[in-house]
Amino acid sequence: MLSKPQIRAITLLQQKKFRKEQGLFIVEGIKSVTEFLHSDYSVQRIYYTTQAAAKLPKIPQNIKSVKIDDTTLARISSLKSPQGVLALVSIPDYPPLTTDVLQKGFHLVLDDIQDPGNLGTIIRTAEWFGLKHVICSIGSVDAYNPKTVQASMGSLARMQIHYTDIVKLVAYSPIPVFGAVLDGNSIYDTDFGEQGLVVLGNEGNGIGPAVLPHITQHITIPRIGQAESLNVAISAALFCAELTRKRGNT
């Protein structure tokens, strides 16, 4: 059983402030927890129900695992329908991206993305298309938000998410800086070459005024109908697909 303060300590991790303080985030569901167990992340603790026990992989001895009842799980879960298992995982501390790493292929750069579901979907999609790094502006939603972790469907376990001053990054980028805008060249006619940053803007306002001057190539996904814009995760996917195709990896 968990005490009231223990339950509270876990639910507080739904808030960024307490995640930062504790250096921990929440992962839920058999599939996601399994993927984090098999990743470079450090899983600290696993809470699971009797029903979920059989479906869990072998848990290494150094990870404390605690059997709890359904009611307790519902209280610590961030999901409407809790999925039998919840893990506390350490927030990783990646080294800053070096020029060497940057020059290996393509990386998404997110300028103040706000929706946690969008960020999770972008991480999942970027992994599908073979990217390794997603770089977020400091003002972007936290990748360790439970909704982001959920939407990433386990991909967060294998992707590196960096938070940095992206204005500096794009200003001094050693590789081309592509930006998703509404009035640029067609994505289909663009030669992306072998490396680059692909900047995607905020849901409501697009790429911000501090970043925009540093975009070296303005790229647009051609529109046929009347929709005013595309969802940012959709735009990210269309760029990832295009980079992949252009690189002849398909």
Next chain:
Amino acid sequence: MLSKPQIRAITLLQQKKFRKEQGLFIVEGIKSVTEFLHSDYSVQRIYYTTQAAAKLPKIPQNIKSVKIDDTTLARISSLKSPQGVLALVSIPDYPPLTTDVLQKGFHLVLDDIQDPGNLGTIIRTAEWFGLKHVICSIGSVDAYNPKTVQASMGSLARMQIHYTDIVKLVAYSPIPVFGAVLDGNSIYDTDFGEQGLVVLGNEGNGIGPAVLPHITQHITIPRIGQAESLNVAISAALFCAELTRKRGNT
């Protein structure tokens, strides 16, 4: 002011059962309400706050509009952050899709999509790429769910969403039936021709066993990384982009 029963009647429209009964759904936000006012949809009633009044377009005299205070709006709103205006709009009754209509280009067919946000994003994306119709299985989430309306960002006002027995539809389709699967031919090597249905499956289970035998072309979005699958709205977008490109409309 609105009475308690009036407020309740509006909030009940967040549930599909009551939307069906009343033939009404909720649209919120200046942009979306404006787009529905300018569409073929029949807007029945508009509730707005003093602050939003100045931003609203001219409301035709036959539409009842009611000024309400912020507290009342918060009570009838389905949003966490209400946006100053809420409209009740009639659910349209489209004629069944004829062969003539089907043969005009491409249409998305959704097999038991469950997430309202995914459906809204698909509608928005389909419109961007010039599609006119989205066809949903009877078991799919309701397009008039407030979260779907919200995620469609106004595109629902210009798209036709049909609910039908999609097993019959694909079994007797007069046009090719493409299906998004994990082990088909590359989407990049596929000649989509000039017309077709593009079937996308349920978030967890993909295309169902009743629909699968009627897929005439199994298509896959090539994967580079390790993510297990793509979000269905992302897949839909990648298909829409590909159809557009192949038709030389870009």
